[in-house]
Amino acid sequence: MPRRILAAALAVAAVAAGTTAAVAAPPLAVTTQNDISKPFADTYADPAIIQGRDGYWYAYATSDPLVANGPFGLMHMARTKDFGSWEYLGTVFSDATKPAWAAPGSFFWxxxxxxxxxxxxxxFTVTDTAANPGGDPAIGVATAPTPAGPWxxxxxxxxxxxxxxxxxYFGTIDPAMLTAADGKRYLYYGGFYGGLWVTELTPDGLQAxxxxxxxxxxxxxxxxYAVYRDGWYYLTASSSNCCAGPTTGYSVFAGRSKSPRGPFLDADGASMNESRVGGTTVLTQNGNKWIGPGHHAFFTDAAGQDHILYHAIDRAKPWLTDPFGINRRPMLVDRLDWIDGWPRTRAGAGPSETPQPAPVTGSAAGITPADPASGLWNATRRPGDALGGPTAQIRGVAATRQSAPAGSVRVSADVRLGASFTTVLGYGAVVASIVGDKLVLVAxxxxxxxxxxxxFDRSRWNRLAVQVTGSTVTARISDAGLGDLYAEARLVVPKLKVKAAPVRWLGQAEVDNLTIRxxxxxxRRMVAVPQPGKLLAGDEFNGSGLGAGWSWLRPDAAATVANGKLSWPLQDxxxxxxxxxxxLLFHRTPAGDRWIAETKLHLDLGEGDIRNYQQAGMIVHRTDDDFARLGNVAIWRTRQTEYGRELVARPSDGATSYGGAAIGRSAPDLWMRLAFHRNAAGEHVYRAATSVGGKNWTWGAAWVLPAGETPRLGLYxxxxxxxxxxxxxxxxxxLRFYESK
Structure with missing residues (x-):
């Protein structure tokens, strides 16, 4: 349950209709702590989320059992008002209502x-169809009058x-829909086997x-998952194995394009659709309790802050059932920051395990979102419907009875529009209007x-948001505020000042779920990453053999030192x-609890052909069944940088688990780093980074090895x-070792 903290208390004087004496006091701040599905489930994988018109946030999950030894559900539903208290609502389908065209044993993901x-x-994904059962996945669709069904x-x-x-059959799995600025609906889908694809949908969204x-x-x-932001379409997706228990390295990456059909390029200009595959890191594990974070959705709260909803695995409790059974993947949420045009989870810090500010819900300015007319002057309260409850009917001029905050402010509401509708902030400092077939913004x-x-159908419920952030003003009309859009108007106005004042509306509209915040x-800045300091030790391979500090495990006579390089033909x-x-070739590591190891590798793996699994790089090694390795590797037709982990996952028979996380982009010349430190429990934490060029580094996933004797580090x-x-x-x-700053 969330802790509630009194953030501030401002006296609010009684106000007459149409006037205001003070800005309303903000409600109590709320914190959440991952995993947020803990109140009702041990696992809640592949989560998706939407805010219903009743103000609740509805979260959905794949068909795993919620708890150990529980039944497989036919996808799950839960809801919350504050992201701390949750109500489980049951399954999306029953055996009687699930798609008739699904095979009897199919799962729904x-x-x-x-x-x-x-x-x-x-x-949703249907893993097997009745038309030709045997692993022929397809994408299904269902509709409902409310977010709780019936579906x-x-x-x-x-x-x-x-x-x-x-x-x-290729992996026709994992759908994500987007309504784009061209008015068309698109569906993204696919997986490791076959790649990711996008198709246009019919206007009703029910057929490709x-x-x-x-x-x-x-x-x-x-x-x-796809969203539109600041003129770009962003395609985000998860990489590596979702479900390798304690060695899961799932992570989220992004590319962007001016078209919903791509091509999607990362921050370095590399495509997500080429052999040396690109992708800018959005979310990856950081060395705390959470590993394998991914399969995500984005959403925006009432304060305009974006968040990422995803699942992850507690490395100390990775299984819902016996080892190598069902993975325990609870639901997590964290802040999503946009830095230099790219989405980053907590500015690059990754999954949180301590209390964090919850997504902002509710409203300031005396507005009750579930009954907006109660806080408005000259608005008529209407009974609404069973889903949304009371709504506010605006005809002519209406305004909040209390002032909205000065400065940066966001007004958001579900609206059904008449012929024209205008939102006015701060005595006319910002005016957003929908007139005829245009969204007009004045500031x-x-x-x-x-x-x-x-x-665009103005008679349907749509989401309208008007936001001032410093000198930037945006007005956006969309389906439901999930990164989709029908239109967005944007202005940059230096020295813009929005004073505390009632928010006013002119024209005709029915308004629900109104928030002002x-x-x-x-x-705007990424968190700090490890930086190399003074050189401590290493070998430049300048002699005729290996320098001091090296040792072999299973020596390979084919590895030679000459001309300032260690040359090592790949072993099969x-x-x-x-x-x-x-x-394996190890080098003595420096004393101390913090350092960085670095190497430069040349390995030409070609492009596009199958070379499983040629690789080389750096390794951290306790035993042959307990190690982490960072390598440039060929994985089928891709070339990737994989930071893999193996350990004994089932001690009873010594069965091992292996998984990996992707970091940066592959290239024939690749620089690699492993930053080491001991955590408070004495465990050994190694965070990896790669670079194409040796100057700009991409820091990625961290793996944790047990406390005790420091593992060996070397090359493979x-x-x-x-x-x-x-x-x-x-x-x-x-191979060099530096102080870590």
Whole structure:
């Protein structure tokens, strides 16, 4: 349950209709602590979220049991008002209402929730269809009058199974819908086997039309989610294995494009749809209790702050059932910051495990979102419907009875619009109007207008948000405020001043779920990352052999030192599972509890062909069944930088688990770092980074090894790969150890 803290208390004088004496006191601040699904479930995987017109936030999850030994649900529903107190609502489907075209033993995964056309629409994965059962996944869709159901599935898939040409089917999984500025609806879907795709949908969202476009290469991404922000479409998706128990390295990455069909490029200009696959880090594990964070959704709170909802695994409690059974993946939420145009979870800090400010709900300015007319002057209270409750009817001029805050402020509401409707902030400092087929924004003497799409239906409930953040003003009309849009108008007005004043409306509209809030202060800088200090030790490979401090495990005579480099032909061996026959070259590590190891690797893995699993890089090693390795690796047709972890997951028989996290982009010349420190429990934490060029570094996932003796650190070059003749050669320029600042 959340802790409630009194943030401030301001005296509010009684006000007459149409006047105001003071700004309303903000409500009590609320904190949450991950995992937020703990009050009602041990696992709540692949979460999706939407705010209903009743003010509740509804979260949905995949069909795993909620608790150990519990039944498999047919997808789950829960709701909250404050992200601390939750009410479990049951399953989306029953055996009687699930899609008739699904095979009897099919599972239902990865719900994506939307609202448009006057109804709630849910997309989901059906793992097996009745038409040709045997692993032919498809995308289903269901509709409901309320976010709690009842849900009615359509008579067939919205996206049908896609044969792979070899007697099987590609991964038609993990849907995510987006309404784009061109007025069209798009559905993103797909996974590691077959890649990510986008298809246009019919206006009602119930059927795919046209020719799909591939937007991300196979073997890297699944769990996509798309949003529009500041002129860009962002495609975000999860990478690596979602469900490897204590070695899960799932992470979230992003690319962006000016078109909803891509191409989606990362911050370095690399495409998510090429062999040396790109992706800018949005969320990855940081060395605390949470590993494998991913399969996410974005949402915006009443203060304009974005958040990321996702699942993760507690590394100390990774299983819901026996080891190698169902993974325990509870639901988490954290702040999402936009820094230099890219989404970053807590400014790059990653998953939180301590109390954090909850998403802001409710309203200032004396507004009760569930009954907005009670806080408005000259608005008529209407009974509304069973879902939304009372609404406010505005005809002519209406205003809040109390002042909205000065400065940065956000006004958001569900609206059904008449012929014209205008929102006025701060005695006319900002005026946002919907007139005819245009969204018009006026601020500081400047004006901009954006045309609404031809299919926009003003008689339906839509989400309107007007926000002032410093000198930037935006007005946006969308389906439900989930990164979708029909139109967005934006102005930058230097020295803009919005004074505390009632918010006024002119024209005709029915308003529900109205909130007025000070805008959350945006975070604009990334958190600090490890920086190398004084050189402590290492080897530049300048002699005719290895320098002092090296030692071998299973020596490889093919590894040679010459011309200032260590050259090591890849061994057709591996360390994963029972393949503990690869040579490893270790170097003595510095004393102390904090340092950085760095190497430069040249390994040409080509592009586009299958070379499983040629790789080389750095390794942290306790035993052959307890290690972490950072490598440049070929994974089917992709080239990736994988930071993998193996450990014994089932002590009773020594069975091992292996998983990995992706970090940065692969390249023939790649710089690598491992930053070491001991945490408060004495455990050994190693965070990885990579660089193409050796100057700009991408810091990524951290793995934690047990307390006790410090593991060995060194180099490896192997693969258990589809053979090459001659074997590729890994060339290391140096291994250095620095102080860590």
């Amino acid at each position: 990865a719900p994506d929730i939307r609202y448009f056309g006057g109804r709630y629409v849910m997309y 009615t599935a359509t008579g067939g898939p919205v996206v049908t199974p896609k044969p792979d040409g070899n007697g099987g 039309v046209g020719t799909p476009t591939q937007v991300a290469i196979g073997d890297r991404y699944e769990g996509s 500081g003497g400047r004006t901009t207008a954006v045309r609404l799409p031809a299919g 000070p805008v959350a202060e945006p975070v 061996t591996d360390l994963v599972g029972g393949g503990n026959n690869a040579g 070059a192997h693969g258990d790969f589809t053979g090459a003749d001659p074997a590729p050669v890994a060339t290391f320029d140096y």
